[in-house]
Amino acid sequence: MRYERRGEVPQKRHVAFRDNGTLLTEEVMGYEGFSGNESILYHLQTPCRVQELLEFTPIERDEWVPDAHAWRLLNTKGIEAEGDPVHGRRLLMWNSDVEIAICRPEEEQEFFYRNGEGDEVVFVHQGSGELETTFGTLPYREHDYVVIPRGTTYRFRPDGEQLWLTFHTPGEIETPNRYRNRYGQLLEHAPFSHRDFRGPTELDPHRERGEFELVLRVRDGYQRYLLDYHPLDVVGWDGYVYPYTFNIDDFEPITGRIHMPPPVHQTFQGPNFVICSFCPRHLDTDPNAIPIPYNHSNLQSEEMIYYVSGEFGSRKGVDVGSITLHPSGLPHGPQPGLAEKSIGQNWTNELAVMCDTFAPLRLTGLARDLDDGKYALSWHEASADGGSPAGVTSHL
Ligand SMILES: [Fe+2]
Numbered sequence: 001m002r003y004e005r006r007g008e009v010p011q012k013r014h015v016a017f018r019d020n021g022t023l024l025t026e027e028v029m030g031y032e033g034f035s036g037n038e039s040i041l042y043h044l045q046t047p048c049r050v051q052e053l054l055e056f057t058p059i060e061r062d063e064w065v066p067d068a069h070a071w072r073l074l075n076t077k078g079i080e081a082e083g084d085p086v087h088g089r090r091l092l093m094w095n096s097d098v099e100i101a102i103c104r105p106e107e108e109q110e111f112f113y114r115n116g117e118g119d120e121v122v123f124v125h126q127g128s129g130e131l132e133t134t135f136g137t138l139p140y141r142e143h144d145y146v147v148i149p150r151g152t153t154y155r156f157r158p159d160g161e162q163l164w165l166t167f168h169t170p171g172e173i174e175t176p177n178r179y180r181n182r183y184g185q186l187l188e189h190a191p192f193s194h195r196d197f198r199g200p201t202e203l204d205p206h207r208e209r210g211e212f213e214l215v216l217r218v219r220d221g222y223q224r225y226l227l228d229y230h231p232l233d234v235v236g237w238d239g240y241v242y243p244y245t246f247n248i249d250d251f252e253p254i255t256g257r258i259h260m261p262p263p264v265h266q267t268f269q270g271p272n273f274v275i276c277s278f279c280p281r282h283l284d285t286d287p288n289a290i291p292i293p294y295n296h297s298n299l300q301s302e303e304m305i306y307y308v309s310g311e312f313g314s315r316k317g318v319d320v321g322s323i324t325l326h327p328s329g330l331p332h333g334p335q336p337g338l339a340e341k342s343i344g345q346n347w348t349n350e351l352a353v354m355c356d357t358f359a360p361l362r363l364t365g366l367a368r369d370l371d372d373g374k375y376a377l378s379w380h381e382a383s384a385d386g387g388s389p390a391g392v393t394s395h396l
Pocket of ligand 1: 303
């Protein structure tokens with residue numbers, strides 16, 4: 001991320017800075033001790049101030065250990081709206097590097113939230129609204145990735161119905177190293193530019209007093225605090241750490257004469273995982289190219305794909321809201337007959353979000369409930385019935 005600044009900040013760091021005569025409280029918020037990216041915020045109140053310590057609730061994960069190791073197809077389409085924008089995130093799969101959840105919030109977020117142990121990405125499949133944060137208001141819309149650094153105090157203000165795919169990681173969310181120069185600027189061959197990343201718009205420091213609840217995710221649980229002031233009290237900040245959005249429709253697909261490998265779709269990196277965007281695009285231009293992917297073995301990784309829109313006719317049962325999980329140790333690829341049918345096709349309108357992890361993903365009871373139970377045999381059945389319907393999904 002690049003340097004940004006909102007509101008008023010003093011000419012020099014660590015000097016007296018006042019608001020109507022009152023000395024403001026400076027907060028340095030940085031990664032990796034004092035070696036990583038940081039921002040400096042100026043608060044009306046000390047951010048350490050709490051009125052009361054409330055209860056701590058550990059996070060409980062309902063693990064499902066399937067009887068058989070297999071490819072999985074989950075259908076999230078009928079999932080009920082439930083909970084608020086934080087606790088309504090319903091975990092599907094996780095490992096020590098990333099948690100992947102689906103969220104269809106129906107309740108207002110009455111409290112402020114801060115993730116004290118991880119960065120978050122919220123992919124907005126449906127919906128729009130605003131994220132109120134200590135860095136200002138961040139508007140979001142359909143197809144945005146909303147990236148929220150740890151330590152950001154925020155409250156979602158959704159406008160209408162929402163459907164999100166959410167990620168939590170104890171690591172950092174970044175754009176891929178290979179798309180940045182040694183100064184951090186995005187390079188010409190990147191599938192996005194700095195203009196595609198949007199930070200908070202207006203910064204409106206809240207001065208009101210009263211009772212405000214803060215929920216902090218920490219130590220694998222939720223700690224509640226009672227504050228006697230509005231926590232979004234920042235009058236100015238600057239630095240490299242702040243929440244931002246990137247809209248998947250701004251991703252510029254990289255295409256070629258023959259099949260391009262999955263890394264061309266990479267959008268973000270985290271520790272031992274990547275998040276990729278599969279967007280509508282021209283397929284391979286060589287007349288003899290096979291535009292659907294070759295079979296590939298995830299020797300060292302697990303692959304989760306969430307289908308956002310478009311046609312996924314190359315797979316029976318794969319629809320908008322479906323998730324395929326291709327776990328480690330097993331090859332995966334097109335169903336029999338499809339490679340032949342795909343030759344000459346030159347366009348795909350698929351839109352999908354993929355998360356590849358190095359470490360195995362554990363599944364939850366929700367994944368069990370959404371599992372179709374038949375996907376693992378689909379290559380066999382397709383072979384028996386002469387092949388699947390035509391259609392090109394580029395990465396199955
Ligand atoms: Fe794959």
